[in-house]
Amino acid sequence: MPLRRFFISACLCLWPCLAHAGGDAEAGAQVFRKCGACHTASEPVNRVGPSLLGVIGRPVATFAGYSYSGAMKAFGEGGKVWDENLLAEYLLSPKAMVTGTKMSFPGLKKPQDIENLIAYLKATATK
Numbered sequence: 001m002p003l004r005r006f007f008i009s010a011c012l013c014l015w016p017c018l019a020h021a022g023g024d025a026e027a028g029a030q031v032f033r034k035c036g037a038c039h040t041a042s043e044p045v046n047r048v049g050p051s052l053l054g055v056i057g058r059p060v061a062t063f064a065g066y067s068y069s070g071a072m073k074a075f076g077e078g079g080k081v082w083d084e085n086l087l088a089e090y091l092l093s094p095k096a097m098v099t100g101t102k103m104s105f106p107g108l109k110k111p112q113d114i115e116n117l118i119a120y121l122k123a124t125a126t127k
């Protein structure tokens with residue numbers, strides 16, 4: 001197994017063990033700028049990617065009106081729901097977690113950026 005794939009796999013396995021209690025929503029808004037070209041988190045409107053408004057707690061691949069890839073639909077089978085841990089794993093390396101996803105974003109490498117982004121997504125859902 002190539003070293004990069006091993007590292008990503010190890011991170012994906014260990015990530016759920018990390019706490020997601022923290023996170024700064026204001027800093028997460030800055031991180032979201034990397035996502036904003038394809039997603040919105042403040043309104044239920046799809047762009048290149050689905051709206052992320054209320055994504056935490058939503059079943060995977062279910063936002064109305066968005067055409068998800070077969071890979072993402074298969075990933076969501078069995079009733080998977082985007083919770084903080086699953087989202088954190090995905091944001092680390094989307095393509096490693098869902099091979100064949102349409103999302104071209106390589107992922108966020110800093111755990112604090114991921115926690116901040118999740119805090120931002122939680123905050124936008126309550127507005």
